[in-house]
Amino acid sequence: MRSLRVLFAPDSFKGSLDSVEVAAALADGWRRARPDDELLFAPLADGGEGMLRAIAAAEPPGLAWRRARTTDPIGRPIEAAYLALHEGDRSVAIVELAAASGLSRLAPDERDALHAGTEGTGDLLLAALAAGYREVILGIGGSATTDGGSGILRRLGARFLDSAGDELPPGGGALARLSRLDLDGLDRRLGELRLTIASDVQNPLLGPTGAAAIYGPQKGAAAGDVARLDAALARLADLLEAAVGHPIRGVAGSGAAGGTAAGLLAIADRLASLTIRPGVELVMELAHFDDRLRDSSLVVTGEGRIDAQTAFGKTVLGAARRAREAGIPCLVVAGSIGPGATEAFGDLVVAIVPTVAAAITVAEAMAAGAGPIADAGERVARLVSLGGRLGA
Numbered sequence: 142m143r144s145l146r147v148l149f150a151p152d153s154f155k156g157s158l159d160s161v162e163v164a165a166a167l168a169d170g171w172r173r174a175r176p177d178d179e180l181l182f183a184p185l186a187d188g189g190e191g192m193l194r195a196i197a198a199a200e201p202p203g204l205a206w207r208r209a210r211t212t213d214p215i216g217r218p219i220e221a222a223y224l225a226l227h228e229g230d231r232s233v234a235i236v237e238l239a240a241a242s243g244l245s246r247l248a249p250d251e252r253d254a255l256h257a258g259t260e261g262t263g264d265l266l267l268a269a270l271a272a273g274y275r276e277v278i279l280g281i282g283g284s285a286t287t288d289g290g291s292g293i294l295r296r297l298g299a300r301f302l303d304s305a306g307d308e309l310p311p312g313g314g315a316l317a318r319l320s321r322l323d324l325d326g327l328d329r330r331l332g333e334l335r336l337t338i339a340s341d342v343q344n345p346l347l348g349p350t351g352a353a354a355i356y357g358p359q360k361g362a363a364a365g366d367v368a369r370l371d372a373a374l375a376r377l378a379d380l381l382e383a384a385v386g387h388p389i390r391g392v393a394g395s396g397a398a399g400g401t402a403a404g405l406l407a408i409a410d411r412l413a414s415l416t417i418r419p420g421v422e423l424v425m426e427l428a429h430f431d432d433r434l435r436d437s438s439l440v441v442t443g444e445g446r447i448d449a450q451t452a453f454g455k456t457v458l459g460a461a462r463r464a465r466e467a468g469i470p471c472l473v474v475a476g477s478i479g480p481g482a483t484e485a486f487g488d489l490v491v492a493i494v495p496t497v498a499a500a501i502t503v504a505e506a507m508a509a510g511a512g513p514i515a516d517a518g519e520r521v522a523r524l525v526s527l528g529g530r531l532g533a
Contacts, residue, residue, distance in 0.1 A: 253361055254370060381404070
């Protein structure tokens with residue numbers, strides 16, 4: 142059979158492997174069955190954890206890692222990385238909220254939805270400003286926080302005061318005591334900042350589909366905590382909207398990253414520009430995905446779970462659409478397949494192939510590492526060979 146040029150463009154398998162590791166595992170398995178194929182790589186991300194590694198893996202010219210001292214979601218000192226990209230006259234810093242304020246920074250028993258804050262991400266933005274960057278891409282997926290972005294705004298110079306005039310402590314829970322909001326001290330350099338938020342979330346800030354209700358439990362919020370956080374975010378929204386003179390709480394996507402998007406939307410008028418874009422589109426651009434796609438024979442994408450939620454803008458759907466536009470067939474590898482998986486893609490993909498070969502728990506699948514993914518890569522390659530022989 143003729144050799145193929147296969148492009149591996151998966152998302153991460155969250156809790157197990159990032160997209161770079163998934164792509165490598167799929168390729169390892171593929172080589173067992175089809176060693177003569179040319180393998181190309183374009184690991185993807187949606188703005189959450191792994192975005193920086195996915196972009197760096199494409200090795201775009203002018204890319205460099207930068208590091209800064211900051212704090213994790215519960216205030217412990219850490220060092221976190223961001224990317225600097227220089228292309229022609231363009232200089233941009235690429236910051237991942239999860240690098241400082243992400244859920245992966247905490248052990249399961251450390252998750253604290255009421256007190257976790259985004260101050261660490263604010264430190265990273267300040268580091269980028271101090272280094273001279275006036276264009277920043279901020280991926281806001283994977284947060285451990287539900288503080289409405291107040292931690293970021295605090296680091297950028299805002300003040301959140303209680304009725305006694307004292308500064309509130311970090312975290313969304315404390316916002317229930319918010320009495321006065323002072324934005325006058327915001328960093329003047331923000332007026333030169335062009336900020337792009339990478340996010341695929343469309344949830345509003347408040348209510349049954351809001352930041353606290355939908356994402357709070359995975360960050361450690363009990364049922365009572367969810368109600369407290371929603372009320373606290375409503376208090377924040379009241380004062381933010383009064384201060385800036387326009388609605389925020391109902392904006393689609395304002396609930397992203399525990400309301401971080403809402404906090405940043407509130408200061409949009411203080412910035413040179415602010416836009417929100419799907420994370421996968423930004424990563425594809427920065428990683429020059431289309432250049433790798435153009436000469437490919439087949440795209441293999443995938444992520445940890447494929448189900449009806451995939452239809453709402455997940456990374457694998459973006460890859461499948463782009464492949465379809467280029468007239469290239471696409472296969473999907475999934476850690477698990479749930480209801481609505483096939484319908485989510487319609488006729489965009491040839492097949493969805495699970496990584497599991499036997500019934501196991503989610504925890505067991507996540508702990509299994511690269512082995513099952515490599516095995517799935519081999520199975521997919523053998524199916525492609527079979528299809529080729531049947532076609533011939």
